[in-house]
Amino acid sequence: MIRLLLTVFLATGVVTECNRTQQDEPQAAPRQEWVAGQAVTAEAIAGWGGEESCFAVLPIDSAMAACMVEGGSYPAEGALISLDELCCLRVLHVNADRDTMCGEMICNKAIAADLLDIFRELYHQSYPIERMVPIDEYGADDEQSMRANNSSSFCYRVIAGSTRLSKHASGMAVDLNPLYNPYVKTSNGKTVIQPSTAGPYVNRKADFPYKIDVNDEAYKQFVAHGFTWGGAWTSLKDYQHFEK
Ligand SMILES: [Zn+2]
Numbered sequence: 005m006i007r008l009l010l011t012v013f014l015a016t017g018v019v020t021e022c023n024r025t026q027q028d029e030p031q032a033a034p035r036q037e038w039v040a041g042q043a044v045t046a047e048a049i050a051g052w053g054g055e056e057s058c059f060a061v062l063p064i065d066s067a068m069a070a071c072m073v074e075g076g077s078y079p080a081e082g083a084l085i086s087l088d089e090l091c092c093l094r095v096l097h098v099n100a101d102r103d104t105m106c107g108e109m110i111c112n113k114a115i116a117a118d119l120l121d122i123f124r125e126l127y128h129q130s131y132p133i134e135r136m137v138p139i140d141e142y143g144a145d146d147e148q149s150m151r152a153n154n155s156s157s158f159c160y161r162v163i164a165g166s167t168r169l170s171k172h173a174s175g176m177a178v179d180l181n182p183l184y185n186p187y188v189k190t191s192n193g194k195t196v197i198q199p200s201t202a203g204p205y206v207n208r209k210a211d212f213p214y215k216i217d218v219n220d221e222a223y224k225q226f227v228a229h230g231f232t233w234g235g236a237w238t239s240l241k242d243y244q245h246f247e248k
Contacts, residue, residue, distance in 0.1 A: 038094065040108035041137040049104070055096065058106075059124050061116045062092040075140020077110065077159045090158055090175050091116050095123040097133040100213050107136030111157035112175035115248050118229040119157075119178065122222075131221050132214060134181060150199035150244075153183035153214070164198065165189075177247035178231075180222055184214035185243035187234070208235075208243070216243050 037048065049055055064072070064087045072078035078087065093109045093116060111119055126133065134153040142148040144159055158175035162168060164187065171177035179185075186202035188195065197203055205212060216223055216235060223233060226246040234242025 038106050040094075040106050041135060041141075042106050043099075043103040044096070044106055046104075049096070055127075058094065058096045059120050059127075060094045061113075061120065062094060064088075064090050064092060064110070068092060071138070071140055072110070075138065076144030077138070077140050079160055083160055084169065085112075085160075085174050089113060093119055093123070095120065095136070096127050097123060097136055098127060098130045099134050100132040102130065105133075105136070107133070107155075108138055109136055109155065109157050109178070110138060110175060111178070115176060118231075118248070122225045122229060125225055126222060129221055132181075134214065147199050150179070150182035150186075151201050153181055155180045155182070164196075171247040177245060178226070179244040180216065180246065181214040182244040184212060185216045185235070187240070187242045187244070189240035 038052070049058060052058060069078070069087050072087075073080050089112060090110055091113045093107075093111060095107045095109070097105050097107045099105055107123070109119065123133075133155055136155045139146065139149045139154070139156045139159050142152065142154065144161075146159060146161065149156055155178065156172075157178045158172060159170075160173045161170050162173075163170045172179075183199060183202055184205045186205055187198040188206055190196075195206075197206060204210075205215070208215070208217060216233075223235075227233065229248075231246040231248045234240075234245030234247070
């Protein structure tokens, strides 16, 4: 009887939980307590084999793929990019309170090594990144993810105001600390700000945390790895955005 109950519980847990612990990934470093968006202690990191083992590139396994479809970042059919071309980065990052956080980011395999280098360096510099969880935790709603200041890469979507696929649809772009580094476009006297709650951060001469500019360390890291910055564009500004 006990065994039967346990089986039911496990089956239910597998079906209903879209967590990212990847317990079925034996090649990964200790996943059982790794939850993106949660703070970790130095003891936990040591228990996982040290900091370096917390920077890894994981394949998109079947459980993660199911969560991406359920969450909405990956369409159930018709996608022009296969899941084999994507991967899940696992990194440590430091938030503005100097907590060490577990981060996860789905991106294209082609930029995974670059991003590991960049996020490892930013971690060692205690560069503040508030949150890095799969956008599926916001139902793949970029506005909600940006309002939560969640840094992300892959999401199958079109460029705002067009029908063209975004660089995010191939996982070749990263949005970093997006609440404080909004997308700003002015045309015909009308200004669009995304997320819509980012009004206080449109004035880039003001001083506030998480601000990306050409003196910013994240800017320097991304550019050194061959990315272009949306804050340098002239037709619009996308201060959170780096793409390759
Ligand atoms: Zn972007």
